[in-house]
Amino acid sequence: MKDELIPVDIQTFRNATRDIDFDVYLKLSDDNVAHVFSRTTGLDYKRLAHYIQKDVKNLYIKPQDLKAYQAFVNRPAHVIFADPNTTQEKKIATLLNMTEQNMAEIFTQFNVPEETAQYSQRLIRSYVDLMTQSPNTLAIILKLVSHGEYLYYHSIAVSIFSMFIAKASGQFNQRMLELVGMGGFLHDIGCTQIPKEILMSPTELTQEQWAEVKQHPKLGLNMIANTAAIPDEVRYIVYQHHEEPCGQGYPNAIHGPVIYYPAKIVALADAFSALISKRPFRPAYSVERALEILQQGTGRHDRELVKVTTAVFSRQSGKKAA
Ligand SMILES: [Fe+2]
Numbered sequence: 001m002k003d004e005l006i007p008v009d010i011q012t013f014r015n016a017t018r019d020i021d022f023d024v025y026l027k028l029s030d031d032n033v034a035h036v037f038s039r040t041t042g043l044d045y046k047r048l049a050h051y052i053q054k055d056v057k058n059l060y061i062k063p064q065d066l067k068a069y070q071a072f073v074n075r076p077a078h079v080i081f082a083d084p085n086t087t088q089e090k091k092i093a094t095l096l097n098m099t100e101q102n103m104a105e106i107f108t109q110f111n112v113p114e115e116t117a118q119y120s121q122r123l124i125r126s127y128v129d130l131m132t133q134s135p136n137t138l139a140i141i142l143k144l145v146s147h148g149e150y151l152y153y154h155s156i157a158v159s160i161f162s163m164f165i166a167k168a169s170g171q172f173n174q175r176m177l178e179l180v181g182m183g184g185f186l187h188d189i190g191c192t193q194i195p196k197e198i199l200m201s202p203t204e205l206t207q208e209q210w211a212e213v214k215q216h217p218k219l220g221l222n223m224i225a226n227t228a229a230i231p232d233e234v235r236y237i238v239y240q241h242h243e244e245p246c247g248q249g250y251p252n253a254i255h256g257p258v259i260y261y262p263a264k265i266v267a268l269a270d271a272f273s274a275l276i277s278k279r280p281f282r283p284a285y286s287v288e289r290a291l292e293i294l295q296q297g298t299g300r301h302d303r304e305l306v307k308v309t310t311a312v313f314s315r316q317s318g319k320k321a322a
Contacts, residue, residue: 005033005060008069010052013059017077017097018042022065026051033060045104053108081126092130092140096156099123103152103185107192110223117229124181127160128174131167138164138312151191151199154273159184161269165305166262168312180262182230183237187266190220190238202280214250217242236260241267246299256302264302268294268309271301287313 005025013024024037036051036059037043051059061069077098080086086094102123105116130137141160162184166172172180191199194216198209205213220238224230240263243249245256249267275290285293291310294301 004063006063006066007058007060010048010056010059012073013043013048014052014101015076015078015098016043016072016101017080017094018045018100020072021068022061022072025060026056027058027060045101046108048101049104049108052105088130088136089140092137095123095126095130096141099156100152103155106186106189107151112186112189112224112227112230114227114229117224117227120185121178121182121229124159124163124178124185127163127181128177131163151188154270154277155185155188157273157277158187158266158269161273162262162266164312165265165269165309168308169265169305171261176233176262179231179233180237180265182234183241183262184266184269186220186224186230186234187238187241187270188216188220189223190216190218193219193223200280214242217251233260233262237263237266239263241270243267244300245302248299264305268301268305271297272309272313 005027019042020037021039023035023039024043026034026036028034036047077094080094081091081098102116102119106112106120109116138160141157159181163177163181166177166180194212198205198212201209217239221235224235224238237260239251240254240260243252243254243259243263244267245259245264247253247255271294272290275285275293276287278284291313294306294309
């Protein structure tokens with residue numbers, strides 16, 4: 001079969017939406033070919049990121065699929081995004097696709113490369129643009145983010161939710177909104193160095209396991225330490241996103257006034273996103289219930305910010321006229 005296949009540049013699959021109308025193969029050796037992505041299931045960004053990291057140059061398609069492949073190459077995600085005929089829903093779905101791919105690339109690296117960090121920045125900018133252009137953005141994102149691989153979608157959700165909370169707090173200019181979004185995006189990258197069995201444990205963690213989980217802000221900070229495209233403000237957010245105003249947080253148990261304000265926002269968006277997501281040990285909470293839980297957790301989050309968050313998200317869940 002290998003002779004029938006046409007090589008295509010793996011880079012053409014970067015910045016693409018997940019849907020493909022053709023099958024894709026990977027050459028394992030001269031006479032061994034694996035069917036890696038199919039037209040029914042689409043691209044798997046994580047696997048794609050692994051191949052790119054392993055320096056795979058070409059993927060393969062069947063000759064009869066050449067037309068479909070060319071159409072795919074001519075319509076990368078940024079073209080779909082910029083097309084004035086693309087609906088708002090499709091735009092956001094495309095942006096989430098691009099973000100998920102960027103996330104996959106970030107999460108398969110030990111250190112975040114400059115190019116990937118710059119791409120993240122561009123994505124965040126697009127979210128900020130969408131937020132200002134369309135009042136429906138949050139509702140659409142809430143609907144789309146509620147599925148998929150937890151760590152990616154959670155990071156995307158935290159990034160977006162943080163920007164909405166920051167914007168509603170009225171204290172952030174465009175640059176600060178982007179920094180908050182970037183911080184939300186990267187806040188949990190340290191988790192990639194914690195064993196999956198611990199992160200996804202369906203049972204309560206042992207003391208030793210907890211101690212390991214608590215390393216993730218520091219591990220995350222180390223991962224972005226040498227990436228010049230990441231500003232210091234983003235580093236503070238990654239490092240402080242588990243600190244709590246009452247001083248019971250980690251890694252340094254610092255108190256409210258000392259915690260970097262944008263880190264408090266990301267902490268809240270993080271808690272909210274976790275509550276509305278299905279976890280191995282419990283089902284997802286509704287938006288209303290999640291907000292109640294946040295309001296009851298005294299001292300864990302900034303009180304004023306909890307109010308802002310409640311205002312932002314109750315608007316989305318309630319259909320009744322105010
Ligand atoms: Fe975290």
